[in-house]
Structure formats: structure tokens, C-alpha cells
Amino acid sequence: MPTLKQIAKDLNISVSTVSRILNGKGKESRISDATVTSVLKYAQEVGYSPNLIAKGLQASQTFTIGLMVPDIANPFFATMAKNIEKWASREQYSIILIDSDENVETEKIQVLNMISRKVDGIIVAPVGDSFQHFTKIVKQKVPLIFIDRYFTNSTIPYITSDNYQGSYDAAQELIARGHTRICLISGSSANELVQERTQGYIDSLKNSDIEVCEELMVGNSFSIQNGFESTKNVLQLKNPPTAIFAMNNLIGFGVLKAVKELGLKIPQAVSLIIFDNHPYLSLLNPSISTVKQNSEKIGEMAVKAILKEINQDFDITSMRIPTEIILRESIRKLPS
Amino acid sequence: MPTLKQIAKDLNISVSTVSRILNGKGKESRISDATVTSVLKYAQEVGYSPNLIAKGLQASQTFTIGLMVPDIANPFFATMAKNIEKWASREQYSIILIDSDENVETEKIQVLNMISRKVDGIIVAPVGDSFQHFTKIVKQKVPLIFIDRYFTNSTIPYITSDNYQGSYDAAQELIARGHTRICLISGSSANELVQERTQGYIDSLKNSDIEVCEELMVGNSFSIQNGFESTKNVLQLKNPPTAIFAMNNLIGFGVLKAVKELGLKIPQAVSLIIFDNHPYLSLLNPSISTVKQNSEKIGEMAVKAILKEINQDFDITSMRIPTEIILRESIRKLPS
DNA sequence: CGTTTGTGCGAAGTCGTTTTAGCTAACAAT
DNA sequence: ATTGTTAGCTAAAACGACTTCGCACAAACG
Numbered sequence: 001m002p003t004l005k006q007i008a009k010d011l012n013i014s015v016s017t018v019s020r021i022l023n024g025k026g027k028e029s030r031i032s033d034a035t036v037t038s039v040l041k042y043a044q045e046v047g048y049s050p051n052l053i054a055k056g057l058q059a060s061q062t063f064t065i066g067l068m069v070p071d072i073a074n075p076f077f078a079t080m081a082k083n084i085e086k087w088a089s090r091e092q093y094s095i096i097l098i099d100s101d102e103n104v105e106t107e108k109i110q111v112l113n114m115i116s117r118k119v120d121g122i123i124v125a126p127v128g129d130s131f132q133h134f135t136k137i138v139k140q141k142v143p144l145i146f147i148d149r150y151f152t153n154s155t156i157p158y159i160t161s162d163n164y165q166g167s168y169d170a171a172q173e174l175i176a177r178g179h180t181r182i183c184l185i186s187g188s189s190a191n192e193l194v195q196e197r198t199q200g201y202i203d204s205l206k207n208s209d210i211e212v213c214e215e216l217m218v219g220n221s222f223s224i225q226n227g228f229e230s231t232k233n234v235l236q237l238k239n240p241p242t243a244i245f246a247m248n249n250l251i252g253f254g255v256l257k258a259v260k261e262l263g264l265k266i267p268q269a270v271s272l273i274i275f276d277n278h279p280y281l282s283l284l285n286p287s288i289s290t291v292k293q294n295s296e297k298i299g300e301m302a303v304k305a306i307l308k309e310i311n312q313d314f315d316i317t318s319m320r321i322p323t324e325i326i327l328r329e330s331i332r333k334l335p336s
Numbered sequence: 337m338p339t340l341k342q343i344a345k346d347l348n349i350s351v352s353t354v355s356r357i358l359n360g361k362g363k364e365s366r367i368s369d370a371t372v373t374s375v376l377k378y379a380q381e382v383g384y385s386p387n388l389i390a391k392g393l394q395a396s397q398t399f400t401i402g403l404m405v406p407d408i409a410n411p412f413f414a415t416m417a418k419n420i421e422k423w424a425s426r427e428q429y430s431i432i433l434i435d436s437d438e439n440v441e442t443e444k445i446q447v448l449n450m451i452s453r454k455v456d457g458i459i460v461a462p463v464g465d466s467f468q469h470f471t472k473i474v475k476q477k478v479p480l481i482f483i484d485r486y487f488t489n490s491t492i493p494y495i496t497s498d499n500y501q502g503s504y505d506a507a508q509e510l511i512a513r514g515h516t517r518i519c520l521i522s523g524s525s526a527n528e529l530v531q532e533r534t535q536g537y538i539d540s541l542k543n544s545d546i547e548v549c550e551e552l553m554v555g556n557s558f559s560i561q562n563g564f565e566s567t568k569n570v571l572q573l574k575n576p577p578t579a580i581f582a583m584n585n586l587i588g589f590g591v592l593k594a595v596k597e598l599g600l601k602i603p604q605a606v607s608l609i610i611f612d613n614h615p616y617l618s619l620l621n622p623s624i625s626t627v628k629q630n631s632e633k634i635g636e637m638a639v640k641a642i643l644k645e646i647n648q649d650f651d652i653t654s655m656r657i658p659t660e661i662i663l664r665e666s667i668r669k670l671p672s
Numbered sequence: 673c674g675t676t677t678g679t680g681c682g683a684a685g686t687c688g689t690t691t692t693a694g695c696t697a698a699c700a701a702t
Numbered sequence: 703a704t705t706g707t708t709a710g711c712t713a714a715a716a717c718g719a720c721t722t723c724g725c726a727c728a729a730a731c732g
Contacts, residue, residue, distance in 0.1 A: 001476060003718055014682045019720060030679055047472070052452045053398060054718035056389045057687050067433075072421065078414040085408065085435045089446075094453060097403075097433040099421045110425075116388045117430060136383070140337060256619045280616035283592045339688055350712045355690060366709055390688030393717050676731070685722085695712075702705080 002046040011042060022048070056118065065306060066114035068098040068107065068124040076249060076276055076295055077125065080147065083299030084123060091307060093120070104128040115140055121306040125149055129190035131156065143309035145316070147302050149193045157316045159301045161293040163193055166323030167200025167245075170273045170291045173325060174243045175208045178334030179271060182210075183241035185219040185230045185251050197247055197275065216241055219251065227254020235262065235270065242271060242334060249276035256284070267332035277326055286329030294321045338382040347378060358384070392454065401642060402450035404434040404443065404460040412585060412612055412631055413461065416483065419635030420459060427643060429456070440464040451476055457642040461485055465526035467492065479645035481652070483638050485529045493652045495637045499529055502627040502659035503536025503581075506609045509625065509661060510579045511544045514670030515607060518546075519577035521555040521566045521587050533583055533611065552577055555587065563590020571598065571606065578607060578670060585612035592620070603668035613662055622665030630657045 004022070008015045018039055020029045026036040056062035065088050069077040085095045096119060100107040107127055111134065114122055121143035126134070131151045137144045138156065150158035174182050184201050187194045198217070205212050215237060219230040227246055231254065234241060246252035252274030259266055266272050266286055274281065277292035298321050305316050340358070344351045354375055356365045362372040392398035401424050405413040421431050432455060436443040443463055447470065450458055457479035462470070467487045473480045474492065486494035510518050520537050523530045534553070541548050551573060555566040563582055567590065570577060582588035588610030595602055602608050602622055610617065613628035634657050641652050 004720095005718070015719080016683080016721075017681060020681095023720085029681080032680065035680085049448055049452045051393075051454060051718050053389055053392045053454045054687090055720080057387075057393050057689090057717090058719050058721090060687070062389060064432075071418070072408070073411065073414045073418045075409065075411060075414070078409045078411070081433070082407070082409045082435050085433060086437070089434070094449065095433045096400075097417070097421060097431045098425070099418050101422070112385055113430065116385045118387060118389045253615065253619070260619060260621075278616070279589065280614070280620075283589070283596060283620060284616075285621040340690095341688070351689080352691075352713080353711060355688095359690085366711080368710065371710080387688050390717090391690080393687090393719090394689045394691090396717070674732090677729085679728080680726090682725080683723090686720085687718105690716090692715085693713090696710090698707100698709085700705100700707075702703100 002043075002048045003051065004048075007039065007042060007046070007048060011038060013039075018043075022050070060118070061120055062118050063093050064096055064117065064119045065093050065303070066096045066098065066117070066119040066122040066124075068100050068110060068114075068122070070100050070102045070125055070127045072097065072099045074249070075278060076293065077148075079295040080125075080299040080302075083296045084303050087300050087303035091303075093303075093307075100127050102127050104133075108133045111137060115142060120310045121145070123147055123302045123306055126151075129188065143306050145302055145306050145309070147298055149191060150318070152192055157305065157318045159298050159305060159319045159321065160193065161298065161323050162320040163196040163323075164200040164203075165320075166275060166291040166293070167197040167247075168204045169200075169323070169325050170245055170275065171201050171204030172208070173273060173289065173327065174245065174271060174331060175204065175210065177271070177331055178336055179243040180210050181213070181216060181239065181241040181243070183216045183218065183230075183234045183244045184247065185227055185234075185244060185255065186217065186247040187222040187226075187251070188220055194247065201245060219247070222248050222250050224250050224254040224257065227251035228258045229254075231255045231258035232262070235264070240270075243331070244270055244272050246272065246274045249274060249278055252276065252281075252288070252290075256288070266330050271331045273331060282328065288330045289328045290326045292324045292326050294323070297321050338379075338384045339387065343375065343379060343382070343384060347374060349375075354379075358386070396454070397456055398454050399429050400432055400453065400455045401429050401639070402432045402434065402453070402455040402458040402460075404436050404446060404450070404458070406436050406438045406461055406463045408433065408435045410585070411614060412629065413484075415631040416461075416635040416638075419632045420639050423636050423639035427639075429639075429643075436463050438463050440469075444469045447473060451478060456646045457481075459483055459638045459642055462487075465524065479642050481638055481641050481645070483634055485527060486654070488528055493641065493654045495634050495641060495655045495657065496529065497629040497634065497659050498656040499532040499659075500536040500539075501656075502611060502629070503533040503583075504540045505536075505659070505661050506581055506611065506627045507537050507540030508544070509609060509663065510581065510607060510667060511540065511546065513607070513667055514672055515579040516546050517549070517552060517575065517577040517579070519552045519554065519566075519570045519580045520583065521563055521570075521580060521591065522553065522583040523558040523562075523587070524556055530583065537581060555583070558584050558586050560586050560590040560593065563587035564594045565590070567591045567594035568598070571600075576606075579667070580606055580608050582608065582610045585610060585614055588612065588617075588624070588626075592624070602666050607667045609667060618664065624666045625664045626662045628660045628662050630659070633657050 004015050004018050008018045021036050021039040098110045125148040131154050146158035202212050219226045246255050273289045275291045277290040281288040340351050340354045344354045357372050357375045434446045461484040467490050482494035538548050555562045582591050609625045611627045613626040617624040
């Protein structure tokens, strides 16, 4: 495998000259045209490709970004990853992908791994309810940015959806169609993202003078299981909800599974809106209304922010990307 | 950021001693217990983490695997990626993720990038119909393995589903329920994977003494668009098919979209089976029968094969992982 | 003719790690 | 008193690239 040294030896010139030429600094280093062309030609011939590892060691910049997500098989994160890779590769950065598998311990270990691998920056969708193990990264001066989930009481910047507004809007859609008993099936309440989505729901009800009912706020994890069981429970109340708001795609899937298993019809038996869109939701019968997160944009913005910080511009601001309501057939208009 | 050199300096010992101790070679290098403990303690204190870039340069092994897929947002590849990451990280390998975006030019460029990054091995689901640009990798002695799509006329090993059998089985399920006019909507025919799935379909019909009808073999790409248009076309034939076999998940999605748009009912108007499973297909009304690929297993096997080759065991054999028929409600039993 | 200026390139250090090949001091054996 | 052994370390090279100096030679200038 050809190296600078090898080329230099073969052509009987010095390594520095070869290096300069291959970095396009021939002119400014006053290398003669003859030498330049001969080196370029020879490099082409032997198929020289620079050793980015050596370059990284020397420059202490690896052109590598660490990306850690809780579950790359979740289309929400997969879409985000696709866009992160896309925007990063445009700037010659490559992505080191880590799947933390919703496991905080894995997350802690892989944080160290990324530091060891000298990534230039880290983008992570954290899984836990604390961020102590990330402060290590910040101390090492490695740029870090959160996506999706975040911690407002840390100084680590984040790019996420406008969870409050998305939730607020979702509830408003239901309210606009006469629903007042709206069940919220949510994730772990220690999570700030959950808190904001919950607050959006609560404020939406309050602003419409609808009583916020504790028995309709259920669930404790972003899982199919939770959506499934919570739905079964809540539909058995004496006074069941007329609509369900599922706080993410996994919960939403659980709701759909439960409704199907109970042999009920959406939206006749119960209306539904899900936070997170998914292509298949438009094919269901009925098609399902959603709060669509702009995961493409989140990915793009995360890359731009991290590159900004890598380039020593520390003027990073956290962002909330607007969501979009996609109305389909799953919301019934109640008779007034 | 602490380095071996820094630790050595701080403790007034040599770099080599520190290196040995931190690599657990204290005993065999007859380092005194006192020195060992003091180094370990100090390293812990300053939070030393080895520079894997430097290590990689020295050892010319980066503990990195390049993974290139056509579309990480496609759940089939995302699931595969999840498992590849999982099995790789167990052996301390990290994944460099590349999304070729179904683009051969990107693929060519990124192949060079991976070589420059000195990955220890490359796993790729190729997008094109030729593999010339991959021979470069092989020449550089970088272990390479294909997943999903492949080229039987190259010596590059591959791990894929048993496409022929899966297709054969799918057609048999339809035939067993009385279908004889079965439409196959397929991908680009230059692709070997497509050829095998097609052959499975053809042989399945022939072995059941059913005429193979050219007008029922349509489509030319793995895309929603293709599934959508082909479905519309084929359902307008004078003698339309009673069943459709979609060759992958994107095509299948297009079929569902078309059927919905035409206001038709599955399986009354037409029966359907899709190559590739997806969680949501069980929630559709009716639920959709599929040929499930074991993408978890494919990912696992790909990692095991590439690690084998990295460890100089070149006895790699290509594999075809069995598929599984998942019968749901989308296939109608025709009256005989 | 001596000095300056410009041209074209090379030597060597550096990044952080591993590893080979020793080196020194202490002690035992002869 | 000399030699041998062993414990406990160190020095230095190497991996491949970049970069700071600076050197040699030629031409131009005064």
C-alpha cells in the first residue's frame, strides 16, 4: 500500500515535497512544474490514498463525528442518521455509529470509546434521565450536542422538535372535534421531553377550559408494551376517553395493536393521534393522524451546529424545530 | 488531555513502562507492584483514555469496520445495521456508517474514503449492477463482504437471504390457495438478487404446472413508484392477476398505496404477499402476508465473517440465510 | 566581485502508542 | 575478586503524515 515515503523513495525526492504536492501546495512552495506533474502522475499510477489515521494523529483532527442513538432500527432515528451522514459527508466527515440500545451503561462505555477514537464531535440522543456522564466529554473539550432528548438544566446544547407546541397542537385538533376526554399515553416522566409534551397537552386542555383528568394521563415508557397495556386499561374505565394521544411512535404502535386486538374501530370507538409520523400510518384503515417531527431538519441542524463548534465558533444555540400536524382519518368529529 | 508521555513525566518513569502497565503487561514485564499500582492509580485519577488513533497507526489496525448501505432509513437495512453494530461492538470494533443513497458514484467515492480511513474490514450492500470498483478494495487486502445484494461471478463473499427459496415459497402459498394468475412486480433485472427471486417465482409456477405469463412479470426498480405504477397497470389488464407478489418492501408499499387509491380491497380484489416483513404490516386491515428476511442474522453473520477474515482466516463461505413465510390475511382462497 | 534575492527542495521534529533490544544495579555463586 | 543471574526498568525505532527551518545554488544587483 503506497505511502508518501514510498513515493518519495521511488522518485528520489523527499517526503516533504511529495506531501506538499499532493496537498496542492506545489505552487506556494515553489516546486517546479516538472516535479509536480511527475509526482501527481506517479501517485495516480500507484493509487495512492492518504492515510487518514496518520493525518489524524498529526493534526489531532480526525474528520469523524460520533453519533449515538438509542435505536437505529427506529425509523425516527434512522431518518435522522441518514441526514446526519448526508450533511457530514459533504464536509468530508465520516460518522461513527453507536446504538446505545436504550441502555445507559452502554452509553457510558461508548462515550469513552468515542473519546478514545478522537472523534471531532459527538451527536447523541441520550437515553437516560441524567447527563453526568456527558460532562466528561465537555471537560475534554470535545464538542457535544444532544438531539431529540435533552436536559435544560445543563449547558449542553440540543436540537429537538418543538415538543410543547406539537403536543399542544395535537390536543387542539382533538378538542376542535369535540373531544374532552383525551387520554395521554406518555413515556418516563423523569424525561424532560416527556414533561414538555405533557405540558403542551395540559395547557391545550386548560386553555380550552377542559378539565385535566389524572386518570387519563397514563403510561411510563416509550415502548410498544406501554402503549398496548395503557390502551387496554384506559378503555376499560367507567368513563373511557373518546380520544387517545400517543406520545411517540412505539406507544402509538402499541395503541394500534391493542385496538386491533380488542376488535374496536378507530375512530368510531376511539380517536387517535400519534406523536411521530411513519409512512405506513397513511396506509392503515383508517389512516392515522400524526404530529410529524422534522427529523431531516434536526439531523441537518445537528451537523451544522457541531461543525460550527468544531471550527471554534462556540456560539451554539439550542433549537426547537417546528412540528407539523398531519390530519388523516383517525379523528372522529363528535356530535355537539 | 493526558497521554502516556504525560503520565510518564509526572511519575518520573518511562513511557514504555506506563504503556506496559496500562496494557496489563506489568507482571510479564516484571514491573514492581509498587510501580504498577502507582501508575494505575494516577491514570485513573487523570482519567487517561488511550488514543486509538495513535494505536491504530502503530498497529495498523483500527478496530473499525466500514458499513455502507443504500438507505439507512429503510428498516431492512436499519435492522441489519443495528445488529452489525451490536456484534461488532462486542469485539471492540466500531462502525463507520456510510449511506450510499442508492448512488453508484457515492459508493465509488466512499470506498476510497474507507480505505483512507484504514478500516479493518468493509461490509457493503452494493447498489449497482457491477462490482469493478470493489476489486480495488480486495487488491488492497482489505476484507470485504457483501450483504443483501451480491455478484455470483465475483469471488467476493456475500451473506444474503435465500432469495430463490423465499420467492419459491411465496408463490407456493398463493398457488396453494388456487391462484394461477400471479403478478410479480420486481426490481432492476440486471441485479442478481432480482434474478434469483424471479427464478424462484418461475420455478414455483412451473413445478405446479402453471403457465408463466410475461405480461404478469412487471416492474424494474426497488421503489415505491414502481410498485405503485406497476399495480395500476397490471390491474387494468383484460385478464388481471388475482394475486400480486411484491419483490421488496418499497414495491410492496407502492402496491398498497395503489390499491388504496383505486379503492379496492385486499384480498377480495387482489391477494398480496410482500418480500420483506415490517411491523406495521401486521396492523393493516387486512394484515399483509410476507416473506420475512432474517436481517438480524444476516448482520450477525456478516460481522462474524468479516472478523474471521480480519483475523487471517480466509475460509469465508458465502451464505444464504433462510427466509420465513408469515401468513396473514392478505391472501384469499379462491374457490376451486 | 561581493551581496542580496529568489528558486527549489530536504532534514528533522512531532503527534501517541507499542515493542524490541538492551542497560543497570543488586545479589549470589564460584 | 570475578562472573553470572535476575529484577526492574529505559531508550529508541517505527507507524505515515505535516510543517518549520533552513540549505544550496543561481541570478541579479550595486
